[in-house]
Amino acid sequence: MSETVLFAREFLRSPLRTASLIPSSARLVERLVAAVPERGEPVVVELGAGTGPATEAIQRKLAGRGRHIAVELNERLATHLVQRFPRAEIITDSTWELPRILADRGLRTADVVVSSLPWSAFTGPHGRALVPKIASTLSESGVYTQFTYAWAHWAPPSRHRLAQLRQAFEEVVASRTVYRNLPPALVYSARRSRVPAGQFSASAVRAVNLIAS
Numbered sequence: 001m002s003e004t005v006l007f008a009r010e011f012l013r014s015p016l017r018t019a020s021l022i023p024s025s026a027r028l029v030e031r032l033v034a035a036v037p038e039r040g041e042p043v044v045v046e047l048g049a050g051t052g053p054a055t056e057a058i059q060r061k062l063a064g065r066g067r068h069i070a071v072e073l074n075e076r077l078a079t080h081l082v083q084r085f086p087r088a089e090i091i092t093d094s095t096w097e098l099p100r101i102l103a104d105r106g107l108r109t110a111d112v113v114v115s116s117l118p119w120s121a122f123t124g125p126h127g128r129a130l131v132p133k134i135a136s137t138l139s140e141s142g143v144y145t146q147f148t149y150a151w152a153h154w155a156p157p158s159r160h161r162l163a164q165l166r167q168a169f170e171e172v173v174a175s176r177t178v179y180r181n182l183p184p185a186l187v188y189s190a191r192r193s194r195v196p197a198g199q200f201s202a203s204a205v206r207a208v209n210l211i212a213s
Contacts, residue, residue: 025182027180031147032057032145034189036058036061043107043111044066048117052080059087067089068088069088098137099133099137109138111138111141112142112143113134113138119152119158122164123157135169137197137198142191143189143190144193145188146165146188148186149185165188167194168194169190170191174186175187175188
């Protein structure tokens with residue numbers, strides 16, 4: 001089964017848990033993983049890995065260095081990732097459990113968090129707290145990248161998430177639109193977390209939601 005067919009099938013099974021009907025394009029993935037260092041031993045966490053277009057790009061950039069932890073809630077997609085990427089640490093779990101996932105592997109923070117999660121993942125009680133929780137897992141120089149579709153860029157849900165990003169991070173930069181992706185998309189890059197590493201709290205969530213509301 002091709003990756004496109006697999007991804008489309010899982011989207012049709014559960015459209016709210018899968019970001020798109022088809023995987024991200026190479027051009028979009030290139031921008032999504034641009035923050036992954038080409039030197040050193042970084043800890044890279046990938047959220048919503050899907051069929052693995054970003055996973056492949058991260059593995060290529062790391063070239064055996066550091067740690068690559070890919071979190072995918074969909075068990076079928078996670079099984080596919082395990083088969084394709086034996087050098088990555090594939091975790092079938094919720095992104096909400098990210099601090100525990102890191103702690104279980106002897107890690108306190110990540111250097112880069114790359115997210116292909118659908119915006120629906122950021123709704124509801126847990127979803128509204130997800131941005132500050134991710135921010136709390138980053139190292140002092142850590143970077144969080146998240147893609148969004150251009151057509152929804154100015155819709156209320158996307159504007160709300162962007163407000164959350166700006167409250168949780170000192171710097172949030174949007175890339176140019178990638179028109180060679182279907183549908184066209186762009187990438188947010190967030191740096192300098194306002195939530196101290198390992199200090200995720202209810203007060204941090206309230207502060208983010210207050211600004212974002």
